[in-house]
Amino acid sequence: MGILSRSAGGKKPNENMRLIVTTFVGLAFGFLIGVSFPTLSLTKLNLSSSLLPTVDLSYTEDKKSDISSQSLPSSWPSERSKNSSSQDQSLNGKSRIWVPSNPRGAEMLPPGIVAAESDFYLRRLWGKPSEDLTIKPRYLVTFTVGLNQKKNIDAAVKKFSENFTILLFHYDGQTTEWDDLEWSKRAIHISARKQTKWWYAKRFLHPDIVAPYDYIFIWDEDLGVEHFNAEEYLRLVKKHGLEISQPGLEPNKGLTWQMTKRRGDREVHKQTEEKPGWCTDPLLPPCAAFIEIMAPVFSRSAWRCVWHMIQNDLVHGWGLDFALRKCVEPAHEKIGVVDSQWIVHQTVPSLGSQGESQNGKAPWQGVRERCRKEWTMFQMRVANAENAYFKAIGVDPSNSTAH
Known part of the structure; x- marks a missing residue:
């Protein structure tokens, strides 16, 4: 009896200790589970749809980035307006910028840093950028030139004030030979051998490059300008609402079309009479809405359209003059010839000499x-x-x- 009594009494402390240890272990285990639970991905839990709201948890960065390489759906603007409160999107806890209204390719930039346009203004290598320019020319004139026409181009450039940026396209590769001309130091020189002015225009006169200029002159090198003043020319262009224009041509020098022949009794003309059968409509080329491609002048908005119409591989530009009317409306009112500021086409066959003899042909x-x-x-x-x-x-x- 004594032995049994001591045995029963000896078990009680051990059972109490075991209970305490078990409770402590259980609490510790539960604490560890509780701490680790928030880091578990909900996408790895097989939970019933009735327990969670419908949420697309499969959205990834790859899907988001695909938007930049695909055409945006027509419904995009309305969807975007629903989320107009913020342009930043959240991805993996990080802020990411996506602005569909930015230029193509720049959607990931904040709009405030996007520089969508450029210019031909020369910059210094020192000092403050804000102090680089003493004047910002409002107009651009380009000549496609060879060294043989240096004297003629010198005379032409002097007809344009400091309100013009001067840009020379050199088809013969000779550029330093122009350094003795004072204005040449502030001109832009671009050289590519044996190319035409429309080849240059397509590659270097993108609308976003020439955007600062109100008007763009794209001229040949063989033009006599004794009776021409650029500032007065533009005054008349603005007065008569011309978006695409050219100076009148001296009547006896290489005329092809009646439309571009200078009229001595007026400032501007927009229509003419041609040979019988040449004009199917008096308001269509070559009787109206027509100029030639030797000395065209474009407004900024007209050039944005014309640049897109210039074909990348058709470098001579023939036929372009008949299609210019597609870029302004009404064309017979906004395309014209300025008679009181006229030029002489000297018809120098400079590009012909840049060709190559083939099959016995010159x-x-x-x-x-x-x-x-x-x-x-x-x-x-x-x-x-x-x-x-x-x-x-x-x-x-x-x-x-x-x-």
């Missing part, structure tokens, strides 16, 4: 043949593009007003 013959081929190719491209457009929208091209 270099100039090959150049002229390509000019004619390009004219035909350009006309076909314009016609095919218009027909495809009208067909796509369900309109009979023969009933359109684009032709």
Whole structure:
């Protein structure tokens, strides 16, 4: 009896200790589980949809970045307006910028840092950027030149005030030979051998590059400017509302079209009479809405359209003059010739000498043949593009007003 009594009494302290240890271990384990639980991904838990709200947890950075390489759906603006309270999007706890209204490719930049346009203003390598420019020219004049026409270009450039940026495209590769001319030091010189002015224009006169300039002159090198003043010319262009224009041509020097012939009794003309059968409509080229491509002047807005119409591979520009009307409306009112500021076309065949002799033909013959081929190719491209457009929208091209 005594032994049994001591045995029963001896178990009690051990059981109490075991209970205490078990409780402590249980609390510690529960604490560890509780601490680690928030770090578990909900996407790895197989929870019933009735326990959680419907949430798309599979959205990833890859899906988001795909937007930049695909066309935005038509519903994007309305969806964007719903979230207009913030342009920053959250990704993995980090703020990310996505601005669809930015220029293509710059969607990940804050709008305040986007510099979408540029210019030809020369900058210093020292000092404050804000003090670089004493004047910001409002107009741009370009000449496509060879050294043989240096004297003629010198005379032409002097007809343009400091309100013009001067840009020379050198097709013969000779640039330093112009350094003795004072104005050449402030001009921009771009050199690429044996190229035309429309090749240069397509590559160096992008609308976002020339955006600071109200008007852009894209001129040949063989123009006599004795009777021309650029500032007065632009005054008349603004007065008569011309978006695309050219100076009148001296009547007896290489005229092809009646439209560009100078009228001695007026400031500007916008229509003319041509040979019988040449004009299907008195308001269409070459009787109206027409200038030639030797000395065109474009407003900023007109040039933005014309630049996109210039074909990358058709470098001579033949046929472009007949299509310029597509970039302004009404074309017969906004395209014209300034008569009281006129020039002389000297008809120097400079580009012909830049060709190569093939199949026994002189270099100039090959150049002229390509000019004619390009004219035909350009006309076909314009016609095919218009027909495809009208067909796509369900309109009979023969009933359109684009032709």
